[in-house]
Amino acid sequence: FITFRASLHRPSRVPASFRTVCSARATPAEAAMAQPQSFEESSAAYKELTKKLRAITQLQRVESVLSYDQLVFMPQNDAAAAERGAQQSALAGLIHERKTDPKLLALIKEALADLAAAGGPEAPSSSGDAARLLELEEKAFLENDSIPSELAEKRAELASTGYAAWVKARKAADFAAFEGTLGECFETAMKVAEAKRKGMGSDVSLYTTMVDEFEVGMPTERIDTIFAEVQAALVPLIVRVLAAEDAPSKAPLEGKFPMEKQKEISQRIVKAMGYKEEFGRIDVSVHPFSSSMSPSDVRITSRFSDDEWFQGLAATMHEGGHAMYEQNLQPSALRLDNALSMGAHESQSLFWERHVGTSKAFWKWATPIVTGTFDDFNYSADELYGAVNAVTRSLIRVEADELTYPLHVILRYKIEADVVEGRLAVKDIPARWNAEMKELLDIEVPSDAEGCLQDVHWSGLAFGYFPTYLLGSATAAQLAHYCAKDIPDMYEQIERGEFENVRKWLTEKIHRHGSRPKSLDDLLESQLGEKLNPKYFIDYLTEKYTALYKC
Numbered sequence: 001f002i003t004f005r006a007s008l009h010r011p012s013r014v015p016a017s018f019r020t021v022c023s024a025r026a027t028p029a030e031a032a033m034a035q036p037q038s039f040e041e042s043s044a045a046y047k048e049l050t051k052k053l054r055a056i057t058q059l060q061r062v063e064s065v066l067s068y069d070q071l072v073f074m075p076q077n078d079a080a081a082a083e084r085g086a087q088q089s090a091l092a093g094l095i096h097e098r099k100t101d102p103k104l105l106a107l108i109k110e111a112l113a114d115l116a117a118a119g120g121p122e123a124p125s126s127s128g129d130a131a132r133l134l135e136l137e138e139k140a141f142l143e144n145d146s147i148p149s150e151l152a153e154k155r156a157e158l159a160s161t162g163y164a165a166w167v168k169a170r171k172a173a174d175f176a177a178f179e180g181t182l183g184e185c186f187e188t189a190m191k192v193a194e195a196k197r198k199g200m201g202s203d204v205s206l207y208t209t210m211v212d213e214f215e216v217g218m219p220t221e222r223i224d225t226i227f228a229e230v231q232a233a234l235v236p237l238i239v240r241v242l243a244a245e246d247a248p249s250k251a252p253l254e255g256k257f258p259m260e261k262q263k264e265i266s267q268r269i270v271k272a273m274g275y276k277e278e279f280g281r282i283d284v285s286v287h288p289f290s291s292s293m294s295p296s297d298v299r300i301t302s303r304f305s306d307d308e309w310f311q312g313l314a315a316t317m318h319e320g321g322h323a324m325y326e327q328n329l330q331p332s333a334l335r336l337d338n339a340l341s342m343g344a345h346e347s348q349s350l351f352w353e354r355h356v357g358t359s360k361a362f363w364k365w366a367t368p369i370v371t372g373t374f375d376d377f378n379y380s381a382d383e384l385y386g387a388v389n390a391v392t393r394s395l396i397r398v399e400a401d402e403l404t405y406p407l408h409v410i411l412r413y414k415i416e417a418d419v420v421e422g423r424l425a426v427k428d429i430p431a432r433w434n435a436e437m438k439e440l441l442d443i444e445v446p447s448d449a450e451g452c453l454q455d456v457h458w459s460g461l462a463f464g465y466f467p468t469y470l471l472g473s474a475t476a477a478q479l480a481h482y483c484a485k486d487i488p489d490m491y492e493q494i495e496r497g498e499f500e501n502v503r504k505w506l507t508e509k510i511h512r513h514g515s516r517p518k519s520l521d522d523l524l525e526s527q528l529g530e531k532l533n534p535k536y537f538i539d540y541l542t543e544k545y546t547a548l549y550k551c
Contacts, residue, residue, distance in 0.1 A: 045110035085160035092156030146199020166459035173449035210464035217519025244549040248386025257309040266316035274503040288315040292326040321349035328511035337514040346472020355480040361491040412466040477537035
């Protein structure tokens with residue numbers, strides 16, 4: 001093409017249609033004229049709208065920086081918490097003002113009109129994305145516009161002060177010290193959901209409205225059906241597994257393990273998985289979490305204990321799965337390229353933590369890493385595989401094995417749903433929690449710190465978040481099933497420490513789509529050929545644990 005282009009003294013003599021196909025032969029100006037316009041180029045309203053939306057995104061990323069600092073670096077005292085709450089409240093007020101600027105809705109409607117006018121065979125190739133973005137933004141605007149500024153600011157401030165109150169109450173194992181704040185958290189979140197419901201003219205339940213913030217397009221009736229199927233299968237399976245005589249030993253997990261060496265192992269493994277530390281960082285916090293400031297700055301935290309090493313590694317792999325989702329989203333700074341939902345997000349973290357990190361193949365690769373880092377640690381891959389998959393009745397959700405973990409989620413889901421729907425008073429949460437733990441897992445809860453105060457979520461008004469953990473677990477199993485079909489030697493690759501093909505498969509099936517699908521069911525149906533089906537999760541757990549426990 002370069003040789004041919006050089007011989008063309010008069011490029012304009014080349015037919016326009018030929019120049020369009022072989023643009024290397026056209027002048028830059030002619031090539032630009034021949035290229036079809038994107039919708040953003042053809043609609044001034046859409047272009048102005050996306051500029052405003054990207055500015056809002058950047059303000060929200062500042063919120064993420066403040067939150068990350070509070071949870072990881074900020075001094076832990078009441079005065080600092082109050083000041084940070086005031087900072088977050090002021091920023092939340094500014095963001096809310098921009099989100100509810102009437103100009104946004106006017107631009108959305110104008111862009112929708114432009115999109116309709118551009119319909120047909122001549123429509124810009126980007127119009128599909130534009131239509132979805134406008135749909136998402138119109139819904140978001142109407143929801144945001146329905147929330148009074150004072151209520152938005154109260155929610156942001158309470159999320160900060162609520163966290164500080166939770167930390168103190170958890171440390172003192174005293175639910176009564178947190179009860180008033182928690183009641184205020186529930187009340188404020190319910191007011192926000194009610195405002196959204198009225199603003200959208202929706203007749204769905206209050207709790208479904210709250211769940212929708214985290215799991216779009218997933219009504220609680222659908223969740224109830226999925227959870228009932230999982231609970232019915234797992235309760236008797238857990239009883240059978242725990243009664244088995246041939247249980248694997250957890251001895252390889254017990255002892256004294258320097259936390260710096262644990263960090264070394266975790267960082268090596270999470271980077272091997274595909275987490276790009278040059279576009280993030282790894283820290284320590286009270287509660288493991290991940291936070292995205294942009295696809296080029298995605299941070300993870302973990303926590304470590306010097307008398308047990310696997311929980312820290314599992315948490316790091318879990319948060320690494322979240323982070324890789326965020327790092328592989330398209331960098332448009334538009335809602336279209338946000339993660340679809342928390343269920344989709346949890347599917348990524350649990351895919352890596354469970355379907356990779358507790359597999360036999362993984363431990364054939366990872367065992368030399370662990371044994372080579374800890375002193376006098378001489379266990380085989382089979383022994384480590386058995387130890388990390390041992391089933392026990394755990395008080396703590398984040399430390400629970402994958403077989404009992406779903407019941408921890410179902411307990412929280414039922415409690416918060418009952419509080420929101422008026423079937424349970426906040427003051428009665430500890431008693432209900434303790435009774436459910438006994439019924440589902442036959443565990444006596446010794447203190448509030450190990451019971452209803454163990455999770456941070458409610459202090460941040462994240463009601464409706466918990467069910468996404470189990471939706472993610474079920475999705476991860478379904479993805480693992482189909483990934484192994486598409487990559488027949490998937491586990492042989494994992495055994496060699498080769499994770500790139502698996503990560504690329506997940507990017508192709510999940511990451512790159514952002515929020516283009518309308519729900520997790522829609523995404524799975526388009527990529528796998530069927531909606532979320534708990535059968536794969538139940539089959540995976542049944543086959544794995546009956547084999548491990550020989551029951």
